Amino acid sequence: MKFFVYLLQCRDKSLYCGWTNDLSARVKAHNLGKASKYTKPRRPVKLVFYKELESKSAALKRELEIKSFSREQKLSMVKDFSKKELAPFSLFPVVIFVLSFFNMP
Numbered sequence: 246m247k248f249f250v251y252l253l254q255c256r257d258k259s260l261y262c263g264w265t266n267d268l269s270a271r272v273k274a275h276n277l278g279k280a281s282k283y284t285k286p287r288r289p290v291k292l293v294f295y296k297e298l299e300s301k302s303a304a305l306k307r308e309l310e311i312k313s314f315s316r317e318q319k320l321s322m323v324k325d326f327s328k329k330e331l332a333p334f335s336l337f338p339v340v341i342f343v344l345s346f347f348n349m350p
Contacts (some may be wrong), residue, residue, distance in 0.1 A: 248304035252294035253285035253321060260319050262311045264304040267325060269297055293323045 253261040253275060266292035267278045274280035275290045284290050298304045302331050311319065 247266075248298045248301050249295050250304050250307040251292060251296075252311070252319060253290040253291045254323075255284060257287050259287060260293075260316065261287075261290065262308055262319075263297050264301075264308045266280060266301070268292075274289060294326045 246266055248264065248266050249271075250262070250264045251271070253263070253272070255261060261275075261281065263281070265270065271280060272292050275284045276288055278285040278288060286346060296307065298307060311322070312325070314322070
């Protein structure tokens, strides 16, 4: 099983860090307002960083580390992250927000 730690950029430019075992489903859930009280009023969110880890415990540990970083450290991490790696997930925020706006499944 795969585990991921991720950073989302919210509509208000704030950053949200989390972990999951299904990255695309989690991003979709955030954009539907079903994943976090923090991101729900800040939709749409955009996936700006993720890292695959070998276990749930490693993902949780990395999430806690990232949450302790300053905003500048998080932005530096995002900047260093390859845009190529985001390609499969780049359309989720726009598509999900539009579909949810029109109450489409």
